[in-house]
Amino acid sequence: MKILLVGGGITSALTGMCLRKLLPDCNISLWDKARGAGGRMATTRCSLNPSCTADLGAQYITTTEEYMKANGDVYNHLISEGILEPLKCHVIGMRHQDNTKNFVVPNGTSFLVKNILQQAKINETKFSHHVSSIDLEDGRWIVETKTGEKDYFDVVVLTMPVPQLFLLEGSVKRSIQSLAEPLNTVTYSARYVLVLFYLENINENWGAQYIDNNPIFRYVSIDNIRRNQPENLCAVVLHSTVSFGAKHIEDSIPDMEKVLVSQAKVLFPNWPEPKAVKCHKWRYSQVTNTYPDAPGCVLVSSSAPLVIGGDAFAGSKFDNCIQSSKSICQKVVEALEVGKLFQDITDRSVKPTLDMRHSPSTKQRLAESRVVNRCLSIWQAANIHACVFLFIAHIKVNEYLCYSQYEQLLGKQHMCEDVYLLIGELVRQLDHRM
Ligand SMILES: Cc1cc2nc3c(=O)[nH]c(=O)nc-3n(C[C@H](O)[C@H](O)[C@H](O)COP(=O)(O)OP(=O)(O)OC[C@H]3O[C@@H](n4cnc5c(N)ncnc54)[C@H](O)[C@@H]3O)c2cc1C
Numbered sequence: 001m002k003i004l005l006v007g008g009g010i011t012s013a014l015t016g017m018c019l020r021k022l023l024p025d026c027n028i029s030l031w032d033k034a035r036g037a038g039g040r041m042a043t044t045r046c047s048l049n050p051s052c053t054a055d056l057g058a059q060y061i062t063t064t065e066e067y068m069k070a071n072g073d074v075y076n077h078l079i080s081e082g083i084l085e086p087l088k089c090h091v092i093g094m095r096h097q098d099n100t101k102n103f104v105v106p107n108g109t110s111f112l113v114k115n116i117l118q119q120a121k122i123n124e125t126k127f128s129h130h131v132s133s134i135d136l137e138d139g140r141w142i143v144e145t146k147t148g149e150k151d152y153f154d155v156v157v158l159t160m161p162v163p164q165l166f167l168l169e170g171s172v173k174r175s176i177q178s179l180a181e182p183l184n185t186v187t188y189s190a191r192y193v194l195v196l197f198y199l200e201n202i203n204e205n206w207g208a209q210y211i212d213n214n215p216i217f218r219y220v221s222i223d224n225i226r227r228n229q230p231e232n233l234c235a236v237v238l239h240s241t242v243s244f245g246a247k248h249i250e251d252s253i254p255d256m257e258k259v260l261v262s263q264a265k266v267l268f269p270n271w272p273e274p275k276a277v278k279c280h281k282w283r284y285s286q287v288t289n290t291y292p293d294a295p296g297c298v299l300v301s302s303s304a305p306l307v308i309g310g311d312a313f314a315g316s317k318f319d320n321c322i323q324s325s326k327s328i329c330q331k332v333v334e335a336l337e338v339g340k341l342f343q344d345i346t347d348r349s350v351k352p353t354l355d356m357r358h359s360p361s362t363k364q365r366l367a368e369s370r371v372v373n374r375c376l377s378i379w380q381a382a383n384i385h386a387c388v389f390l391f392i393a394h395i396k397v398n399e400y401l402c403y404s405q406y407e408q409l410l411g412k413q414h415m416c417e418d419v420y421l422l423i424g425e426l427v428r429q430l431d432h433r434m
Contacts, residue, residue: 044280157309
């Protein structure tokens, strides 16, 4: 069983970890267009000294005692291994709710993603792999990158931001277009992030602050202090306001870097000159409206499972990404189980049906093919529960058919009639439910 995770962000990593537990023998590949793991949990390095790092995206893992307990499979290891540490520094303006806990990742948030990927025991990870087309061929997905590399997979999971889903070509395009209406309700904020690498200490009595009443900046963090690493080389991270990000989304990064650096100097005039600077544009930063009802993911195809997930389907927080990954795994496993069941039933049901073909009645054949076709169409429409229901019904019907064959031999024709009526009733009930 070959599974491809497209995207090297936190949702993919968590999905890999969960799938590894549920399907220990599967072969999991991960492809990402970026040069490394992290996605919007990226950590950047200073070009002058790579040991000076800064988080470009997510800053805090905010959760509750209850959520941590309920998701001990994710949290216990991260806390016992020190991947997550409680936030210690003073954050000016941070809204604190009584039951919430804030954690930071001392080594940088991309380290969190990398650690989870390690736990997932991904068989093959390929970066600089920009997936451009996904096609169905002989019941498997053929996935191709912009540079022409391709491979076959039984299961594909996509966790990129929604606008990037719409860029995919191949037969998957049609399936994604068919979901255009709900997908288009997903919206994102946009932000610029400026990193000032100082490589020397910045002494303040705070580690981070939310900035009020500034048209350009909303947040600043002395990143080594925020991550409980005061002894490390200092980098400062500044996030633009969402309105600034939206207004300048099409502007060039070098132009914006100049604007942001000069505004940082106005805000913090006593700080020294940074040794190096990095400016990053998050076109899709945080989800402001999720997919309707935030289902965690959507099963786009079930015959060859293809699932779309990520924060768009749950919300832009680590805990939401856990929720998304768990629902992705559930959908994948369900679809695979139904696939197996379907195979099983077809294998088992063919035999009694063939045995009966020496005296096939048109009515009987029609009833059989209606059930099988109905199963296939429900399966393709991704209504797994209804499909399982009908499969089980189908088994029962087949048992009746075998039994009725004997009844028939014994001359009790009425049993067969009952079976046809039962099949008809099942199909009618199912139509009614859907
Ligand atoms: C500035 C900022 C601050 C944030 N602050 C917080 C915070 O404090 N706390 C918090 O919990 N969350 C925060 N978030 C949100 C959090 O980072 C996201 O919700 C989370 O990282 C989303 O993870 P994901 O795996 O769903 O998506 P992503 O991290 O976006 O991963 C998707 C991956 O898909 C890849 N990809 C896209 N298209 C393709 C393609 N065609 N082929 C191959 N690969 C592709 C991308 O390169 C990317 O790596 C913040 C985000 C930002 C940007």
